[in-house]
Amino acid sequence: MIYGGFWGKLLRVDLTNKITKIEEIQQDLLKNFVGGALLGAKLLYDEVLPYTEALGAGNKLIYTVGPVTGTAAPCASRLNIATKSPLTGALANSLSGGFFPVEMKKAGFDAIVIEGKAKEPVYLYITDDKVNIKSAKKYWGLDTMDTQLYLKEDLKDHNLRISCIGPAGENLSLMSCIINEARAAGRKGIGAIMGSKNLKAVVTRGTKEVTIKDPGKFKNVVKEILENFKKCEVTYPFFSKTGTVSTIEGVSELGVFPENNFRDTGVNDWSVPLGSSALSKYNQTRNPCYRCPICCSQVRMVREGKYAGISTEGPEYETIYSLGSMLGIDNPEVIIAADRLCDQLGLDTISAGVTIAMAMELYEKGIFTDTAGMELTFGNHDIVLPLLRMLAYKEGFAKIFADGTKCAAQRISEQVNDYAMEVKGLELPAYDVRGLKSQGLNFATSYTGADHNRGYAIQEVSGIQIPHPVERLNIKGKGALTKFNQDFAGTYDVLTMCQFPMQSALVHIAQRVSADLLTVVTGFAYTEEDLWKLGERLNNICRMFNVREGFTRKDDVLPKRIMEEPIKQGLSKGERISQANLDSMLDEYYLARGWDMSGIPTPEKLKELNLEFTIKDLNRSANN
């Protein structure tokens, strides 16, 4: 093979017919679509027909890594999983870190396309070129930790890395995720895709060495990256020591840390009971991803009381919100135990928490009280763990809530929609976007729904003001900013590299250094401009996937509460994003994107981005 970093190999797995084959990936496809989210989106676009039922055999599950994965570059052990989301109906890209991505890469594949549906539970066992579809009957039902444990024990190799689902995915919960080690490829119900295919796990072991086109220059680029990590005021001082939880102080100060299902944002200061200091008391050990010198992953443990002995990798900032402040729970120990349980059940912590918060508000308002005696009041610690279990197993009244807020509203009544904090069906992450306008615009427009990782407006909550200073509460200029953030995030979803250090330590040089990295690894020549194009190409092909499914401007919305109810207290008191505000931001955004005012990419833009093959699908949107 001529180029470095890539194998040029795709593993295709037909679960219906139990056939696996290895296919070549053309070099021009690799150059333009590289890997990760973009390669995944391209394959999904080409191979999944419009209006395919997400949980049907026609949907596909596509694992991709990037050319840098498995090299000595730091923070590059990322896996992308692409599929049509059963929660949103849109394209889903979910990423996770850990060790699985490197193992998959070293097995010799850039992509794994899983299609069809097995008759009975199976797992996919990949050791280099040797690929088997094996019965997973005896693992079906096991939680994600035990699944990994017994697969390793039975296969007599504990150095295997495993991506799997727990009971939530098996039971087709639209809040389920896919777990490798204790890392989640989360959101958008992708665990249910594995469940619908009767696929319990993907097991990998690779022994191949990833080649680098120019090892000498590669060393220099890696050195530059590491030096920037050291200089950064966030990376080591905060992420290394506290992990993502360190975000809470800034967000709380701005009064945009959501509370009690966004009803009471700004009323209480959650950064005291659930902040960096409070959580750090539970720090036990750390568990970095492959070749990550930073290690944001804190293992926290409860040392006494009801949850004594329970440890978890996390809880992350988002979980402190979803299973904490959103439920009115200020006890980190409950959150630690709940976080661990979610990982074991394979349940997305954000969606699960936000959905419980909705149920609590409905219960308190007397709209939904048929809970078999379970008191769903904000702050009721005792119900969290039992309810999470019920959600994963779709038991009792929890069946109504087991597929997230949007489905719950459909199952209860239209009125309930007012309490569903979701966009395109995806539950909101830990930002009250009434006081973070660009983050709000991102939630409204992201191709995956309300997703903080697909265009995080870091400028609004931190000192980082790139590309230019940002006024948090001003709706002006947010269109271009959101495009910037989405394309920036997209670039790293494509590469596949961790966004955290890119956003903080490398943001001022990220696209340049990444272009250098990609060039020296692959041997293809990439410019800084090319890197931006990768992110833009990703956002456009994904938008086109959604357009082909019937999505238009009408779907770029925000929850009613965000638009109509002002924030009650704190530094963002009185803020909301009205329909007029949103419209104004959307106009700006579509303009910045080169899309028309119905939110559809123009043929010119698609051509510019080498996405000509999607132009034929513009007609489809016109028919909607």
Added chain:
Amino acid sequence: MIYGGFWGKLLRVDLTNKITKIEEIQQDLLKNFVGGALLGAKLLYDEVLPYTEALGAGNKLIYTVGPVTGTAAPCASRLNIATKSPLTGALANSLSGGFFPVEMKKAGFDAIVIEGKAKEPVYLYITDDKVNIKSAKKYWGLDTMDTQLYLKEDLKDHNLRISCIGPAGENLSLMSCIINEARAAGRKGIGAIMGSKNLKAVVTRGTKEVTIKDPGKFKNVVKEILENFKKCEVTYPFFSKTGTVSTIEGVSELGVFPENNFRDTGVNDWSVPLGSSALSKYNQTRNPCYRCPICCSQVRMVREGKYAGISTEGPEYETIYSLGSMLGIDNPEVIIAADRLCDQLGLDTISAGVTIAMAMELYEKGIFTDTAGMELTFGNHDIVLPLLRMLAYKEGFAKIFADGTKCAAQRISEQVNDYAMEVKGLELPAYDVRGLKSQGLNFATSYTGADHNRGYAIQEVSGIQIPHPVERLNIKGKGALTKFNQDFAGTYDVLTMCQFPMQSALVHIAQRVSADLLTVVTGFAYTEEDLWKLGERLNNICRMFNVREGFTRKDDVLPKRIMEEPIKQGLSKGERISQANLDSMLDEYYLARGWDMSGIPTPEKLKELNLEFTIKDLNRSANN
């Protein structure tokens, strides 16, 4: 090295001074004391001074394997851990299976002697001859599963095998055990020994091949063993399919399955709610020890309700009793969840359950009701998991019960002794010995206390009637039978081989075939008679260790309830073992053993067994 199977190497670890050294083990020591429980007892006898405080730096923790461990012989991956028990004050031998024993053996050691006390938490990291004492600060507090997980992750080798303690051992609970994988070296509080030494774990990885003196003959012996496994009516039909739980039917039929702290034995038929069929519904997968073709270890899982998603390796027959019938709990799901929790906490399921049963009886009788509102009534499912956690952490009122029944009685009042189902401090396993006289005599005389694995009277509960037919309720002849059973069990604790198949599949040829096995592996010549001597030597050296500590006939006792209260219902109704019965059996037993009537070995017997070095300590007993 001349002989096969042995390395002739002992690893000595001085935790106080952080010094490790490798010592030679003399060949005559290996020939006469072989390995496992006997080599461990010999080292302990020589190295631990009389009246050493069990939880002090002077006590030692001795890991031993046997010459057959790590060879292709089945069922030979057994580890013995010897120490002075903090629970009984007597010598403790605890064995466990799994994979750790083979890994330790392949690292090149027959024995590891751990002495002194580390200032701060440490773990021992052994990879072949490379031995390090490393800080375990970041693992201190983690449960046994997470300890193994993060050690492997941090050491970047998931094929390591780890023996460790959980919170119970760290908190010096005298009901704590040592866990490798999900296997427990249980009973006698040995987890607290590790805890007292600030030793969190022993981590091993071995790459050496165990040599066999005569590989050709070895193959034939192994073949004979495997053929006998196949012929046996118990091994595959029962142990393979149901595991140890299959014991409950026979024991229940005889009316000797204990219930509600032995108060109500025979009243209910527990073999329906907690029997083989009931438990098999939860069978999920299996996890055999290294090279075990039988695999009694069933992984069981709860699939719905409160404990949905919780799996455990087990519960074993003993746990069905201790966390089930003893607590009046007929719900297998509670027991599965409790069993898993005990493994994670590093808590001995038998001692923990029997102690909770005692607390329940005290609560119901109004003797101990200071439980902060926790209702300790028989059959109360809800308290089991919270209480187990409190015991491991010594929290609240559970502190009184956290060190077993004997300590609890000492802490409450003398009257409470009547409800403590223990011998020498060790809680009774799942046999109401009022209707199993030899098993009762074994519990009274075993060097470890009421221990079913040190001389199991299989004749009384099964069709196996070797050496001769046995009348279960007749106290006559039980002395010789108990000696037979103890020496038989002892042989396999020495070898180190699993007792299960020896007792069932091989009992008629066990000593002969084991002599053959040992001979072809080591090159030392062993006869059938030599094999019996190994078991007898073990029971005598351990007895002498205890004699040196002041134990005599006065300590060969049974709980008051066994001696004074007859069984209420069932096939053993009216049975008890009166003091006169016990005395009569003890006389017979001591005679069969060649001991004097105070239960002290005679110098002649000790000479006969090559235990001359213990004779000097006979004087010590005379001074008591």
